[in-house]
Amino acid sequence: MQISASNIDQYIEKVSDLYQPAIKKLRDLLVENMPDGFSETMNYGMPSVVIPHSIYPSGYHCDPKLPLPFVSIAAQKNFIAFYHMGIYANPPLLDWFVSEYPKYSKAKLDMGKSCIRFKKPDQIPFDLLAELMRKMTAQEWIQLYEQNLKK
Numbered sequence: 238m239q240i241s242a243s244n245i246d247q248y249i250e251k252v253s254d255l256y257q258p259a260i261k262k263l264r265d266l267l268v269e270n271m272p273d274g275f276s277e278t279m280n281y282g283m284p285s286v287v288i289p290h291s292i293y294p295s296g297y298h299c300d301p302k303l304p305l306p307f308v309s310i311a312a313q314k315n316f317i318a319f320y321h322m323g324i325y326a327n328p329p330l331l332d333w334f335v336s337e338y339p340k341y342s343k344a345k346l347d348m349g350k351s352c353i354r355f356k357k358p359d360q361i362p363f364d365l366l367a368e369l370m371r372k373m374t375a376q377e378w379i380q381l382y383e384q385n386l387k388k
Contacts (some may be wrong), residue, residue, distance in 0.1 A: 240312065245277065245284045256312040258283075259358035259380070263319070270367045273306060274375025283320075288375050289357040298386055307378055308370065316347075316354040319366065323373045325351065326385050334369060341365040380383045 242248035252260045276289045287304035297303045311319040324331050338346045341362030347354040355361045
């Protein structure tokens, strides 16, 4: 399900009533816990946290006109998606997240190749996601991204 929006506020306005409060809370969480060097924008049609071209001029290798993506959130038809690029590029960070998740949520962890899915908005572990956002600096993400790009 793609929501057509030109900015984040417009995106949130178009989210279903079921998911809108959680998407708003996730957006606030991203902004409040985003380390220096990251910025908030729409990217690939989703509210996102990226490293802007002013810090990483090369941009994203798939489309250098786009900034380097880091985290995105999306309201899908049957779930809320939380895309965190760093967790998939850094196995110790993924291990940390998987081991911490049961301490924050009774729901089964539902992870895909590129996202964490939350089927019930009231079961989103907001505190854990806030901590995850603070775990990687912009410079660490750039270094990790470049290491993985060269593989």
